[in-house]
Amino acid sequence: MGLKEKLHGIKEDFKGKKMAPAFNALHTFLYTPDETTHSGGHVRAVDDLKRTMNTVIMALIPVLIWGIFNTGYQHYSAVDAAQGVIREASLFGNFFTWDNFIMGAWTVLPLVIISYAVGLGVEFIFAVIKGHEVEEGYLVTGMLVPLIVPVDIPLWMLAVAVIFGVVIGKEVFGGTGMNILNPALTIRAFLFFAYPTWMSGDKVWVHGAKAAEGGADAISGETILGAYAQNSSVVYDFSDKFFGFIPGSIGETSTFLIILGGLFLMFTKIASWRIILSAIVGAAVMGLIFNGVVDQGWIGEGNTFYGLMSTPFWEHLVIGGIAFGIVYMATDPVSGSQTNTGKYWYGFLIGFFSIMIRVFNPAFPEGVFLAILLMNVFAPTIDHYVVQANVKKRMKRLKLKTA
Amino acid sequence: MALLSKKDRGLLLDPLADNNPITIQVLGICSALAITAQLKASIVMGLSVVFVLAMGNVVISLMRNIIPSKIRIIVQLVVVAALVIIVDQVLKAFAYELSKTLSVFVGLIITNCIIMGRFEAFALGNKPWRSFLDGIGNAAGYALILIIVGFFRELLGSGTLLGFKVLGDPITKTGLYAIGYENNGFMLLSPMALIVVGIIIWIQRSRNSALIEEN
Numbered sequence: 001m002g003l004k005e006k007l008h009g010i011k012e013d014f015k016g017k018k019m020a021p022a023f024n025a026l027h028t029f030l031y032t033p034d035e036t037t038h039s040g041g042h043v044r045a046v047d048d049l050k051r052t053m054n055t056v057i058m059a060l061i062p063v064l065i066w067g068i069f070n071t072g073y074q075h076y077s078a079v080d081a082a083q084g085v086i087r088e089a090s091l092f093g094n095f096f097t098w099d100n101f102i103m104g105a106w107t108v109l110p111l112v113i114i115s116y117a118v119g120l121g122v123e124f125i126f127a128v129i130k131g132h133e134v135e136e137g138y139l140v141t142g143m144l145v146p147l148i149v150p151v152d153i154p155l156w157m158l159a160v161a162v163i164f165g166v167v168i169g170k171e172v173f174g175g176t177g178m179n180i181l182n183p184a185l186t187i188r189a190f191l192f193f194a195y196p197t198w199m200s201g202d203k204v205w206v207h208g209a210k211a212a213e214g215g216a217d218a219i220s221g222e223t224i225l226g227a228y229a230q231n232s233s234v235v236y237d238f239s240d241k242f243f244g245f246i247p248g249s250i251g252e253t254s255t256f257l258i259i260l261g262g263l264f265l266m267f268t269k270i271a272s273w274r275i276i277l278s279a280i281v282g283a284a285v286m287g288l289i290f291n292g293v294v295d296q297g298w299i300g301e302g303n304t305f306y307g308l309m310s311t312p313f314w315e316h317l318v319i320g321g322i323a324f325g326i327v328y329m330a331t332d333p334v335s336g337s338q339t340n341t342g343k344y345w346y347g348f349l350i351g352f353f354s355i356m357i358r359v360f361n362p363a364f365p366e367g368v369f370l371a372i373l374l375m376n377v378f379a380p381t382i383d384h385y386v387v388q389a390n391v392k393k394r395m396k397r398l399k400l401k402t403a
Numbered sequence: 404m405a406l407l408s409k410k411d412r413g414l415l416l417d418p419l420a421d422n423n424p425i426t427i428q429v430l431g432i433c434s435a436l437a438i439t440a441q442l443k444a445s446i447v448m449g450l451s452v453v454f455v456l457a458m459g460n461v462v463i464s465l466m467r468n469i470i471p472s473k474i475r476i477i478v479q480l481v482v483v484a485a486l487v488i489i490v491d492q493v494l495k496a497f498a499y500e501l502s503k504t505l506s507v508f509v510g511l512i513i514t515n516c517i518i519m520g521r522f523e524a525f526a527l528g529n530k531p532w533r534s535f536l537d538g539i540g541n542a543a544g545y546a547l548i549l550i551i552v553g554f555f556r557e558l559l560g561s562g563t564l565l566g567f568k569v570l571g572d573p574i575t576k577t578g579l580y581a582i583g584y585e586n587n588g589f590m591l592l593s594p595m596a597l598i599v600v601g602i603i604i605w606i607q608r609s610r611n612s613a614l615i616e617e618n
Contacts, residue, residue, distance in 0.1 A: 154583060168598060172605065194589035 147251025282351025287313025449546025
């Protein structure tokens with residue numbers, strides 16, 4: 001008797017019992033259940049929730065692998081830099097090395113494991129208490145969470161934040177598919193406001209920097225946004241920024257891989273191209289406005305905002321987490337706008353606000369997570385007005401017809 | 404308790420749980436969010452409201468037959484304002500530091516919906532003794548939630564309770580801080596008070612499903 005039959009047997013044994021959802025979840029995770037729809041006519045499609053989630057995870061794998069190598073790379077290059085050696089990034093020379101991989105995997109994989117163990121644990125508990133099936137909702141969140149935090153975040157903080165995010169961000173609203181806010185971003189927002197010293201500054205982005213703080217072998221690594229916000233220049237050239245040889249949250253550094261993931265998601269129709277496109281346009285518009293202000297000479301070089309305002313608008317899209325946010329977070333179908341017209345507005349405003357928060361608020365070095373959370377809240381409002389506009393249009397047409 | 408009849412006991416005890424002004428009637432939320440970052444401030448705020456509401460209820464109840472109904476709101480405001488000024492002056496005289504922490508929120512007890520709500524709903528139609536009990540009960544229900552919220556916010560946000568470092572010293576790294584624990588800064592921000600109140604409401608309603616509103 002194979003594993004599959006055994007699981008079916010266990011499922012039958014536990015039917016109607018309290019722990020049934022937990023076993024069913026394991027079962028569905030490994031195999032497609034033998035259940036079929038019982039009645040009525042249905043739209044037939046293969047893309048169920050599980051497949052949707054797995055597609056997003058597939059799009060995230062390259063970013064995760066890059067994040068692992070980059071964690072090691074940033075650590076060793078920061079150690080070199082502390083001794084006065086400036087590294088020139090080369091993909092196979094000093095990036096894809098065993099040292100980098102081991103260092104990175106040792107730091108990043110515990111974050112992934114904690115994120116999944118705690119998050120799925122909460123989902124299991126809620127499913128058992130409420131007596132519904134465990135939903136696949138946490139699969140993507142659990143992968144996103146480790147990718148949007150700094151490498152050295154203590155594991156217990158991550159665990160606390162995941163519990164908070166899953167319970168307050170999702171379960172209180174009724175679980176998967178009912179949440180107003182993106183749970184992964186809720187978790188990040190919680191970490192950001194609860195433990196700001198671990199979420200920003202120039203010590204958290206490189207593994208080991210916080211531990212070595214103040215010592216003889218102190219290292220640091222500032223994100224590019226952090227450097228620009230202080231009007232200082234950065235040593236990275238454009239290809240470093242585009243391909244991701246830069247410090248930052250684990251998953252967001254490589255814009256190149258994020259673009260590939262985004263194309264994959266758009267091609268498989270998981271992510272809405274409308275949101276992605278309009279978010280890029282929104283960010284570019286805000287960036288152009290700021291560039292225009294600088295070009296007009298309205299603010300001088302001494303101005304606090306000069307560094308970020310004078311950053312060319314296309315560079316804004318490459319640095320920081322905005323690309324990651326737009327591709328993987330803003331396109332969350334649950335918390336985003338549902339109507340097509342609404343999606344354009346929703347995406348545009350995300351891009352627009354991201355750059356605005358990034359430039360104007362020195363306390364929030366990266367604004368994209370706040371912008372997406374803000375627009376999550378407004379998404380139903382946008383949808384409401386889109387639907388009302390349509391109703392009004394059709395009423396008018398009806399009146400013309402009957403008049 | 405032979406001291407109080409069953410009805411009177413209900414007046415006193417119902418608002419503590421099943422008819423709590425904050426979690427059930429959702430009144431007085433603003434001050435619950437604003438001043439609960441520290442347990443001490445929550446306790447003092449709770450006591451102030453107990454005093455103002457109990458005294459105010461008695462005064463309004465005594466005057467209930469002579470207040471013209473057209474100007475009753477003005478009369479109520481005058482009564483509350485007088486009582487609040489007494490509380491404010493007492494705090495300034497005997498607990499100056501604390502009154503600076505509470506700052507404008509003592510004055511804003513005037514606008515606390517619970518107070519006007521009890522005047523309107525209860526004191527205008529009941530005798531002084533029952534109004535007094537009702538005032539104590541409702542204000543105690545309010546104070547109870549404030550204290551629960553203040554307890555968690557101060558404990559998790561600052562690692563202290565009433566100013567005592569119960570979790571150890573974050574600077575010299577003793578107690579819990581020695582093993583890497585850190586204070587949760589989010590707890591000190593008002594949104595977290597809202598979330599804590601929300602969690603209390605959630606727990607209360609899932610324990611007693613009769614409290615869940617139909618909609």
